[in-house]
Amino acid sequence: MSEVGILTESERVTASGAPPVVVETRGLKKTYSGKVDVPVLHGIDIQIRAEEFVAVIGQSGSGKTTLLNLLGALDVPTGGTVLINGIDISTLDEDELARLRSDQVGFIFQFHYLLDEFTCLENSLMPITIRHGDVTEEERERIMSLLARVGLGDRMDNRPDEMSGGENQRCAIVRALACSPKIILADEPTGNLDSRSGEEVFELMREMNRESGVAFVMITHDDRLAQAADRILLIEDGLIHEISKEEHRERMAGIARERAVLRSGVI
Amino acid sequence: MNTLSNALIPRRLRFESQLAFRHLLSGGGQTLLTVSAVAAGVIIVIFITSLIFGLQERLTELLTDAIPHITITVEEPAPAPLKEVPGASEGASSSLIEQQAPQLKFIDNWQQVVETVYTLPNVRAVAPVVSGQAFVSKGANPVGVALVGANPALQDIITPVTKNLIAGKYIDLASDEIVIDAELAKDLNVATGERIRLTSSTGATDSFTIAGIYSRGQGRGNAYVTLRTGQSLFGYGTSVNAIYVKLIDIYNADSVADRIMALLPYEARSWTREFPQFLASLQVQTASAYLISTFSLVASGFAIAAVLIVSVLQKSKQIGILKSMGVRRRQILRVFIFEGLGVALVGSGLGAIIGMTIVFLLSLFKQPVTQVGQTPDPLFPVRILPFYIALAILAAIISTVIAAVLPARRAAKMNPVDVMR
Known part of the structure; x- marks a missing residue:
C-alpha cells in the first residue's frame, strides 16, 4: 500500500505525455458539523487524469460518497482544496459552481434520478436544456445516436416508469455525458441492478471512457468491477490509499479465507 | 404548441x-x-x-333619477353678529341672533343663468322652475301638494314624468292642465279629464283639467303645471325661484356645483351634499x-x-x-x-x-x-x-x-x- 502523493507543478510539467489532470485534491478534509461534529475525511490527496477509470472502494460510511460530492463541487470542503480542471472550487460562488458542474462534471447515482415528467430523450438532453434553454438539432442528433449506442434507440419516447432499471441507468449515463464533461462521478451505478444489467451498465461506462477519454470515478462494492478499473482507491479511516490490483485480490482472498474460517468455526 | x-x-x-x-x-x-x-x-x-x-x-x-343633480337657488342670507358688521358702533354686541323670515326668492336673470350653466362640461339639462306649496280640492276636502311649474320637456329630463305615466300625457301640457300622481288621484277620487281646484300658498286660485296621472311607486309626488302657470300662481312674474340641473356624470356633481357658485351669485347644492348619509x-x-x-x-x-x-x-x-x-x-x-x-x-x-x-x-x-x-x-x-x-x-x-x-x-x-x- 502506498499513499498517493501530490504532484508539484514541475512534476506535472515533466509528466508531459501523460494525460492532463482533471480533478485534484490537496489535504482535503470534511467534517459534518451538527450536535456532534463528525469528521469523515482527514486529509486526502488524489489526482484523477483524463482517460482514467478509477474505482473507489471502502466500507459503508467510510466517506466514499462524501469524497465524490466534493470532487463534483456539490459540497464544499472544511479543509484543503479541490481543483477541477485547475480551478479551485473554494474561489467560486454558487452560480459559478453550478456552471462548473454543468461544464465539467457528470453525475451518475445508484438510483437513476431521471425526471418522471420527461421522456428518455428529454432526460438525456436535460443538462443542455438547463444550460441553453433549448437544444440545437446537432445536439439532439448527437444525444440520439448516443442513446442508440447504449441500446435505447427504440425507448427514446418512453418515460422512466415505462423502462427497466438497467435501461434507466443507461439513459442516466447518456445524460451524464450530454455536456461532454471532463469527468463523470458514479456513485454505485450498478448497486441497484441485477448482476447482468449491472455488468452491461459497467461495460457501457468503460466503453464511453475509452472512446471519449472522459475520466470516470466509480464508487463500487463489486470487487469484480473494481478489478476491471484502471486504478483502485481504498478509503479507510478517513484516509485514501491507492492499492494495486494484486493487493486488492489479496485482500479479497484474505476476506474470503476469514469468512471460511468463521463459517467453519460456527459450524 | x-x-x-x-x-x-x-x-x-x-x-x-x-x-x-x-x-x-x-x-x-x-x-x-x-x-x-x-x-x-x-x-x-x-x-x-x-x-x-x-x-x-x-x-x-x-x-338620482327622480331628483335634480344640482339645485340652484337664491342664497339665504345668514344673520351676522353685530360685532362682525362693519360700521356698527364700537362695543355693540348681539345677545340674540335671529334667522331672517323666509323671503320669496327670485332669480330674475334666469335666462342668463341657464346659458352660463350650459357652458359647463358634463351638463345634460338645465330647467328653470317655480316650485311651491298648494292645496288641491275636488269638492270640499283640500289636500296639500308640492307644485312644480316647469317646461314639460325639460322637466322630463330632470325628474321623469312621462315614462311613469299611468294615464294621459305630460308633454304639450296646456296652461290650464295639471299632472298629478296616482296617490293624490286616489285621495281626490279623480281621473284624467276631470277638473280640480288649486289654491297656491300665495292665495291664487284656479281650476285645472287633469291631463295625466303618474306613479313612481315612491309615495306622494309633486303635481306638475307649465312654467308660465306656475309663475302666475305664485306671483313670480317672469322670474323663477329655482333652476334644476341634470348631469351626465352624477359623481361629478360637487365640482360642477362649485363651478356654478364661483361663476354666479347663487347657491348651488349638489345631490351628494343633500344626501350625505346615502x-x-x-x-x-x-x-x-x-x-x-x-x-x-x-x-x-x-x-x-x-x-x-x-x-x-x-x-x-x-x-x-x-x-x-x-x-x-x-x-x-x-x-x-x-x-x-x-x-x-x-x-x-x-x-x-x-x-x-x-x-x-x-x-x-x-x-x-x-x-x-x-x-x-x-x-x-x-x-x-x-x-x-x-x-x-x-x-x-x-x-x-x-x-x-x-x-x-x-x-x-x-x-x-x-x-x-
Whole structure:
C-alpha cells in the first residue's frame, strides 16, 4: 500500500505525455458539523487524469460518497482544496459552481434520478436544456445516436416508469455525458441492478471512457468491477490509499479465507 | 404548441417554463386543487363586486333619477353678529341672533343663468322652475301638494314624468292642465279629464283639467303645471325661484356645483351634499366589498402556498439532481414561481368565466311585476364590471405568485447533498 502523493507543478510539467489532470485534491478534509461534529475525511490527496477509470472502494460510511460530492463541487470542503480542471472550487460562488458542474462534471447515482415528467430523450438532453434553454438539432442528433449506442434507440419516447432499471441507468449515463464533461462521478451505478444489467451498465461506462477519454470515478462494492478499473482507491479511516490490483485480490482472498474460517468455526 | 411557446418564452427561460409546465401537468389532483382555489377566489371577488356595486348603481340610479343633480337657488342670507358688521358702533354686541323670515326668492336673470350653466362640461339639462306649496280640492276636502311649474320637456329630463305615466300625457301640457300622481288621484277620487281646484300658498286660485296621472311607486309626488302657470300662481312674474340641473356624470356633481357658485351669485347644492348619509352608506358597502375580496384572495393564497410547499418537498430529490446537473438557485426559484403563475393564469381565467356566468344567470331573475305594462326589475341588480373583473384577475395573479415565492425560495435553498442522501 502506498499513499498517493501530490504532484508539484514541475512534476506535472515533466509528466508531459501523460494525460492532463482533471480533478485534484490537496489535504482535503470534511467534517459534518451538527450536535456532534463528525469528521469523515482527514486529509486526502488524489489526482484523477483524463482517460482514467478509477474505482473507489471502502466500507459503508467510510466517506466514499462524501469524497465524490466534493470532487463534483456539490459540497464544499472544511479543509484543503479541490481543483477541477485547475480551478479551485473554494474561489467560486454558487452560480459559478453550478456552471462548473454543468461544464465539467457528470453525475451518475445508484438510483437513476431521471425526471418522471420527461421522456428518455428529454432526460438525456436535460443538462443542455438547463444550460441553453433549448437544444440545437446537432445536439439532439448527437444525444440520439448516443442513446442508440447504449441500446435505447427504440425507448427514446418512453418515460422512466415505462423502462427497466438497467435501461434507466443507461439513459442516466447518456445524460451524464450530454455536456461532454471532463469527468463523470458514479456513485454505485450498478448497486441497484441485477448482476447482468449491472455488468452491461459497467461495460457501457468503460466503453464511453475509452472512446471519449472522459475520466470516470466509480464508487463500487463489486470487487469484480473494481478489478476491471484502471486504478483502485481504498478509503479507510478517513484516509485514501491507492492499492494495486494484486493487493486488492489479496485482500479479497484474505476476506474470503476469514469468512471460511468463521463459517467453519460456527459450524 | 412547441413553436407557440418558443415564440412566447425567451430562450433562457425555456428550461424553467418547460419544467414548471410538466410539473403542473403531472401534478394532477394537486394542480386541480390549486387552480380551483384561485378560481374560487376570483369567483367570490367577481360575485361580490358585481352584486354590491350593481346594487349601489341601482340605488343611486333610483335616487338620482327622480331628483335634480344640482339645485340652484337664491342664497339665504345668514344673520351676522353685530360685532362682525362693519360700521356698527364700537362695543355693540348681539345677545340674540335671529334667522331672517323666509323671503320669496327670485332669480330674475334666469335666462342668463341657464346659458352660463350650459357652458359647463358634463351638463345634460338645465330647467328653470317655480316650485311651491298648494292645496288641491275636488269638492270640499283640500289636500296639500308640492307644485312644480316647469317646461314639460325639460322637466322630463330632470325628474321623469312621462315614462311613469299611468294615464294621459305630460308633454304639450296646456296652461290650464295639471299632472298629478296616482296617490293624490286616489285621495281626490279623480281621473284624467276631470277638473280640480288649486289654491297656491300665495292665495291664487284656479281650476285645472287633469291631463295625466303618474306613479313612481315612491309615495306622494309633486303635481306638475307649465312654467308660465306656475309663475302666475305664485306671483313670480317672469322670474323663477329655482333652476334644476341634470348631469351626465352624477359623481361629478360637487365640482360642477362649485363651478356654478364661483361663476354666479347663487347657491348651488349638489345631490351628494343633500344626501350625505346615502353616500356614507355606499362607502361602507364599498369597503366591505373590498374587505371580503381581500379575505377570499388571502385565503386562496394560503391554500396555494400549502399545496406548493408539499409539492416542493415531494420534488426535493429532483431539485437535488437538477442542482448536480448545474441548475442555479434562481432557476429553481423561477420554476416554482412559474408554477404559481401558471396556476394563477388558468385559475383566474377559469374563475372569471365561471364568475361572469354566475352573475349573468343571476341577472336573468326578475322581480314579480306589480303593475300591468311595467317592465320587471331584476331580482339581483348585478352588473358585470370589466374593471373589477380585470382587478380580480390581477389581484389573484399577484396573490398566487406571492404565495409561490415562499415554497420557491425553500426549493432554491435546498442543498443537493442533503436531499439525495
